[in-house]
Amino acid sequence: MQDPLKLENQVCFALVTASRNIVSIYRPVLEPLGLTHPQYLVMLALWERSPRSLGALAAELAMESATLSPLVKRLEAQGRVARARRADDERVLDIALTEEGRSLREAALEVPGKIMARVGVDQAALVALRDSLAPFAGNANSSR
Numbered sequence: 001m002q003d004p005l006k007l008e009n010q011v012c013f014a015l016v017t018a019s020r021n022i023v024s025i026y027r028p029v030l031e032p033l034g035l036t037h038p039q040y041l042v043m044l045a046l047w048e049r050s051p052r053s054l055g056a057l058a059a060e061l062a063m064e065s066a067t068l069s070p071l072v073k074r075l076e077a078q079g080r081v082a083r084a085r086r087a088d089d090e091r092v093l094d095i096a097l098t099e100e101g102r103s104l105r106e107a108a109l110e111v112p113g114k115i116m117a118r119v120g121v122d123q124a125a126l127v128a129l130r131d132s133l134a135p136f137a138g139n140a141n142s143s144r
Contacts, residue, residue, distance in 0.1 A: 079101075
């Protein structure tokens with residue numbers, strides 16, 4: 001019988017370790033695009049739908065607005081997004097892609113293939129891994 005409290009038997013430890021490692025795998029691939037991994041996630045969401053409110057973006061990315069706001073400000077400083085208060089409700093901050101942000105998508109199309117090559121897996125394996133993590137992801141994957 002396996003020791004249920006042995007560190008290497010813990011799903012939480014495997015996920016935390018994998019999370020740290022995946023960010024380090026993405027770093028050199030995203031660097032030429034001028035993006036950090038969290039900024040890449042923001043851009044992915046905005047490439048799907050822009051503009052959207054900071055609150056909606058935070059919910060989709062499973063982040064707190066206070067954590068997301070500095071990321072968005074840095075993307076704005078890079079000229080990739082624009083922030084604007086809604087005219088009908090100034091409490092809502094909308095985030096929209098700029099032309100530069102939209103054009104960055106073309107270069108980002110190479111990212112998934114480069115990641116698969118670095119890790120040595122194909123798309124089917126990544127889809128299977130993503131789907132197997134759904135029970136642990138909670139609301140972040142509820143739309144899948």
